[in-house]
Amino acid sequence: DVKVTQSSRYLVKRTGEKVFLECVQDMDHENMFWYRQDPGLGLRLIYFSYDVKMKEKGDIPEGYSVSREKKERFSLILESASTNQTSMYLCASRGVWKGELFFGEGSRLTVL
Amino acid sequence: EDQVTQSPEALRLQEGESSSLNCSYTVSGLRGLFWYRQDPGKGPEFLFTLYSAGEEKEKERLKATLTKKESFLHITAPKPEDSATYLCAVRTGGSYIPTFGRGTSLIVHP
Numbered sequence: 001d002v003k004v005t006q007s008s009r010y011l012v013k014r015t016g017e018k019v020f021l022e023c024v025q026d027m028d029h030e031n032m033f034w035y036r037q038d039p040g041l042g043l044r045l046i047y048f049s050y051d052v053k054m055k056e057k058g059d060i061p062e063g064y065s066v067s068r069e070k071k072e073r074f075s076l077i078l079e080s081a082s083t084n085q086t087s088m089y090l091c092a093s094r095g096v097w098k099g100e101l102f103f104g105e106g107s108r109l110t111v112l
Numbered sequence: 113e114d115q116v117t118q119s120p121e122a123l124r125l126q127e128g129e130s131s132s133l134n135c136s137y138t139v140s141g142l143r144g145l146f147w148y149r150q151d152p153g154k155g156p157e158f159l160f161t162l163y164s165a166g167e168e169k170e171k172e173r174l175k176a177t178l179t180k181k182e183s184f185l186h187i188t189a190p191k192p193e194d195s196a197t198y199l200c201a202v203r204t205g206g207s208y209i210p211t212f213g214r215g216t217s218l219i220v221h222p
Contacts (some may be wrong), residue, residue: 004155031208042214043199050208051191058209090155099144099203103155 003027006091006104013111019078021107023091030096032074034058034066036087037106049074050096052070081111114139116198118213125220128189129157135200145183146210147176148199156199168197190220 007022025032035058036047045058045065063085067075074093078085088108092101101105115138124132137145144163158189160169162178169176173194175186185198201210210211 040214043212045209048209056208088153092155099161099210100146100158101148101156101201102158103148106153107157108153 002101004091004093004104005109006089008099008107009105011107011109013109015082015111017081017111019081020026021076021078021089021091021109023074023076023104024072025074025093025102026072027093028071029093029101029102030071031094032068033092033094034064034074034076035090035092036060038087039088044056046076047094064076083110083111086111114202114204114207114211116200116202116213118198118212118216121214122214122217123219125187125190125218125219127191127222129187130188130190132183132187133198133218134182135185135213137178137200137202139204139211140166141205143203143205145178146201147183147185147204148201150197150199150215178189187218192222195217195220
């Protein structure tokens with residue numbers, strides 16, 4: 001079974017702090033995604049990586065950056081957290097010849 | 113622009129009361145339609161992929177069907193443990209990025 005592991009299930013940070021969200025997948029998938037999910041807004045794509053060191057902006061990249069130095073790991077970075085970044089963050093991976101995404105359990109971030 | 117619309121937004125059923133969830137889409141060059149289940153506070157879990165009109169997939173009480181404009185997720189004799197949000201997504205030929213609908217929140221009362 002594909003396993004996508006997100007480093008933290010719950011985080012509480014203060015405004016202005018730098019936040020790292022880590023995601024690791026164990027199925028040698030080429031594609032990895034970071035989404036945020038808010039009530040009434042659905043899933044919104046922040047960044048996408050189609051291979052190591054490759055990344056593309058999604059629909060809402062402002063205030064975020066990403067890093068993909070190794071195939072299995074995709075990190076989301078909030079350089080200076082703000083209260084409007086309080087949300088559920090979901091990481092997903094996908095094999096290049098597949099269509100379905102495999103999601104992690106999510107990281108719920110609260111910024112005070 | 114690809115669009116995916118799910119209806120209803122919320123659905124309440126009694127245990128055993130069968131119903132259907134709808135996912136309508138406007139895309140060019142469909143490469144797959146995907147259904148996911150999401151429990152509260154967790155990540156979505158993949159259920160089915162459908163590739164062409166007329167295709168059907170089943171898993172326990174769930175059956176997914178596909179036409180050229182929409183997909184249905186039929187739930188037969190649901191149980192309370194089927195309560196979840198069901199998400200639909202499509203992937204088209206020209207994009208790496210799937211387009212998700214906003215989901216249908218299903219509550220099944222005992």
